Amino acid sequence: MPLFGTFCVIGPGLIGSSVLRRLRAHPGLVDRLVVADRDPAVLERIRDLDLGDIVTEDMQKAVEDADCVMLCVPVGAIAPVAAAILPHMKPGAILTDVGSTRRSVVEALTPHLRDDIAYVPAHPMAGTEHSGPDAGFATLFEDRWCLLTPSGDAPQASIDRIANFWRAMGARIRIMDPDHHDTICAMVSHLPHLIAFTICGTADTLAEDMRAEVLDFAASGFRDFTRIAASDPTMWRDIFLNNSDALLSVLDRFSQDAAAMAEAIRKGDEKTIVETISRGRRIRRSLIENRQA
Amino acid sequence: MPLFGTFCVIGPGLIGSSVLRRLRAHPGLVDRLVVADRDPAVLERIRDLDLGDIVTEDMQKAVEDADCVMLCVPVGAIAPVAAAILPHMKPGAILTDVGSTRRSVVEALTPHLRDDIAYVPAHPMAGTEHSGPDAGFATLFEDRWCLLTPSGDAPQASIDRIANFWRAMGARIRIMDPDHHDTICAMVSHLPHLIAFTICGTADTLAEDMRAEVLDFAASGFRDFTRIAASDPTMWRDIFLNNSDALLSVLDRFSQDAAAMAEAIRKGDEKTIVETISRGRRIRRSLIENRQA
Structure with a gap:
C-alpha cells in the first residue's frame, strides 16, 4: 500500500531531488512521480537522472x-507558488x-x-553546502530531524501521513508550534549561517596582500x-528575510555576548574568558551525548 | 646525520606529543628525546606511550x-618558562x-x-579540538603551514635548522613578521574561535526548555x-589575552559587518544580503583553489 498515489515535487533542488532519489530507491512508497520546475535546465537534469515519471x-x-504536492522552492517562493497551484489541486489532496x-x-x-486541502508544513533539518538537482542523495534525511508545524x-490523518512519509525518508519527527x-x-x-557569511566578508575587506594570506x-x-x-x-536571503524577527533577536543576544567577551579580553578578565570557553565545551559535551555531533 | 643530537620538549600536549610521535616514527631525526612537564600525570602518560628517552x-x-629546546606550553607560559630555563641551556643551542x-x-x-642561544619562534597551524598527550598523532602537521617569525x-643557520625540522614534521614553511x-x-x-565560544554561550542562556531543544x-x-x-x-584564554590588539581589531570589524547585515535584514535590503552571502561563496571557492578546504 503506497503512502501516496501520485506524488508531486515542485522545485527539485538539493532537498527535492533527495526526496525523489529516496522514492526511486524504495519503489512502492508512491505510485507515480510528477516533477515541476520553472527552469528548463533543472527539468532536463531531472529527466537525465530519471527522477520523475x-x-x-x-x-x-x-x-x-x-x-x-511538496513545495521544495526557496522560502520566499512558497506562498506565491502555493497561491498559483492551490486552485488546481484535487479535493482531499x-x-x-x-x-x-x-x-x-x-x-x-x-x-x-482551501477547506478541502490539508496543509502540513514540514522542515527536514538536513542539507549540505551544495545546491541543485545534482547535489541530492537518497540518504540525506537519515537520522535527521523533520519538524512538522x-x-x-489540519486533520490528524493528514499530519500522520506526512509524518509517515518523512519516516520513510529516514527522518525522526517532532511536531511543534511555528x-x-x-x-x-x-x-x-x-x-x-549569518555569522559564517559575515566573517567571510570581513576577511574579504582586509588589505589585498592580507587577503591572499588569509x-x-x-x-x-x-x-x-567557509564550508557553511x-x-x-537565494535560499539564505529568503530564510533571513522570512525569519527576521527571531534571527535579529538571537543575533542581538549574540552581539551582546561578543561585546562582553571583547570587554573581558580588553580588561584581561581571565575568569570571564575561561567561563565563556568552558560553556562552549559543556554544550559540545551535551551535543555528543545527544549523538548529534 | 640527525637534525639535532638531544631534543627537548617542554609541555607535551597535543602539539608536543605529536612532535614526539613523529620523531619516534622517523628514527634518526634526533638522537635523544628529553621530555619535561610540571604535571606528573602528563609525564606518566609520556612514559606509558614511550615518547621520551x-x-x-x-x-x-x-x-x-x-x-x-621546544616550548609547547600555553602561550602565557612561554616567557616565564623560557626565563627559567635559559640560564641552564648550553651555548649554541x-x-x-x-x-x-x-x-x-x-x-x-x-x-x-642570551647572545649564545638563538631563539626561532614557530607556529605550526595545526590542531584538533582535543588536548593532552593522548590527543597527539604523528601526521598532525602534514601539509599544514608552519609560520616562522x-x-x-637570529642566525640564518638556526632559522634553517628549525625550518628543516618542521619540514621533517611534514609541514610547509613561511617566514614572516610577528x-x-x-x-x-x-x-x-x-x-x-572567539565567535564559536560565544555562540555556545548564547545558546546556553536561552530559556531552559529552549536550550534542551537547541x-x-x-x-x-x-x-x-561547537566542534571548534x-x-x-587555558590555551585559548592565553591566545586571546596575548593577541588582544589584533583580535579586538578584527572582532570590531566583524561586529560592524554583522550590524550592517542585521540592518539589511531589518530593512529587507535584498541586494546587500545576497552580496554578503555571495562573498562567502567566493572566499570558499578561493580556499578550494588553494587546496586548504
Missing part, C-alpha cells in the same frame, strides 16, 4: 492529479513544503488555503566557517 | 644537554616554541635571551561551531 514546466497541470522558516510562510499562505485546522520552530532554527542554523593560512576554524558559507544565496 | 619534572636538568601568538610573547621573552638577530602573523591568525583562527536540533551549522568550541580553555 512526468516532468513538466506546467505547475498547474503537474498538481491536478497529485495526492500530495495534501499540500506540504520543506521550508526552513514557518511563521511568515504560514501567514502568507493561509489566505490561499501543522495548524490546529514560533517555537523559528526561534530554535534561528539559534541553531540561521545565526551560524586564504593561504585558513586554519581549521576559518575552514569550517558556501550555501545558496 | 628521559622524562623528568626537572626543567632545568631537562634542558642542560639539549641542542634544541636553539630555543623554539609553538605559540599561536607572537608579538606579546617575543616582547616578554626578549629580555631573557625570527627576529633580525605583527603580520598576529593579524593573519586573529582573522583565520582566533576570531572564529541541543536536540543542532543543525550542521551549529555542530561545526570544544578546544582547551
Whole structure:
C-alpha cells in the first residue's frame, strides 16, 4: 500500500531531488512521480537522472492529479507558488513544503488555503553546502530531524501521513508550534549561517596582500566557517528575510555576548574568558551525548 | 646525520606529543628525546606511550644537554618558562616554541635571551579540538603551514635548522613578521574561535526548555561551531589575552559587518544580503583553489 498515489515535487533542488532519489530507491512508497520546475535546465537534469515519471514546466497541470504536492522552492517562493497551484489541486489532496522558516510562510499562505486541502508544513533539518538537482542523495534525511508545524485546522490523518512519509525518508519527527520552530532554527542554523557569511566578508575587506594570506593560512576554524558559507544565496536571503524577527533577536543576544567577551579580553578578565570557553565545551559535551555531533 | 643530537620538549600536549610521535616514527631525526612537564600525570602518560628517552619534572636538568629546546606550553607560559630555563641551556643551542601568538610573547621573552642561544619562534597551524598527550598523532602537521617569525638577530643557520625540522614534521614553511602573523591568525583562527565560544554561550542562556531543544536540533551549522568550541580553555584564554590588539581589531570589524547585515535584514535590503552571502561563496571557492578546504 503506497503512502501516496501520485506524488508531486515542485522545485527539485538539493532537498527535492533527495526526496525523489529516496522514492526511486524504495519503489512502492508512491505510485507515480510528477516533477515541476520553472527552469528548463533543472527539468532536463531531472529527466537525465530519471527522477520523475512526468516532468513538466506546467505547475498547474503537474498538481491536478497529485495526492500530495511538496513545495521544495526557496522560502520566499512558497506562498506565491502555493497561491498559483492551490486552485488546481484535487479535493482531499495534501499540500506540504520543506521550508526552513514557518511563521511568515504560514501567514502568507493561509489566505490561499482551501477547506478541502490539508496543509502540513514540514522542515527536514538536513542539507549540505551544495545546491541543485545534482547535489541530492537518497540518504540525506537519515537520522535527521523533520519538524512538522501543522495548524490546529489540519486533520490528524493528514499530519500522520506526512509524518509517515518523512519516516520513510529516514527522518525522526517532532511536531511543534511555528514560533517555537523559528526561534530554535534561528539559534541553531540561521545565526551560524549569518555569522559564517559575515566573517567571510570581513576577511574579504582586509588589505589585498592580507587577503591572499588569509586564504593561504585558513586554519581549521576559518575552514569550517567557509564550508557553511558556501550555501545558496537565494535560499539564505529568503530564510533571513522570512525569519527576521527571531534571527535579529538571537543575533542581538549574540552581539551582546561578543561585546562582553571583547570587554573581558580588553580588561584581561581571565575568569570571564575561561567561563565563556568552558560553556562552549559543556554544550559540545551535551551535543555528543545527544549523538548529534 | 640527525637534525639535532638531544631534543627537548617542554609541555607535551597535543602539539608536543605529536612532535614526539613523529620523531619516534622517523628514527634518526634526533638522537635523544628529553621530555619535561610540571604535571606528573602528563609525564606518566609520556612514559606509558614511550615518547621520551628521559622524562623528568626537572626543567632545568631537562634542558642542560639539549641542542634544541621546544616550548609547547600555553602561550602565557612561554616567557616565564623560557626565563627559567635559559640560564641552564648550553651555548649554541636553539630555543623554539609553538605559540599561536607572537608579538606579546617575543616582547616578554626578549629580555631573557642570551647572545649564545638563538631563539626561532614557530607556529605550526595545526590542531584538533582535543588536548593532552593522548590527543597527539604523528601526521598532525602534514601539509599544514608552519609560520616562522625570527627576529633580525637570529642566525640564518638556526632559522634553517628549525625550518628543516618542521619540514621533517611534514609541514610547509613561511617566514614572516610577528605583527603580520598576529593579524593573519586573529582573522583565520582566533576570531572564529572567539565567535564559536560565544555562540555556545548564547545558546546556553536561552530559556531552559529552549536550550534542551537547541541541543536536540543542532543543525550542521551549529555542530561545526561547537566542534571548534570544544578546544582547551587555558590555551585559548592565553591566545586571546596575548593577541588582544589584533583580535579586538578584527572582532570590531566583524561586529560592524554583522550590524550592517542585521540592518539589511531589518530593512529587507535584498541586494546587500545576497552580496554578503555571495562573498562567502567566493572566499570558499578561493580556499578550494588553494587546496586548504
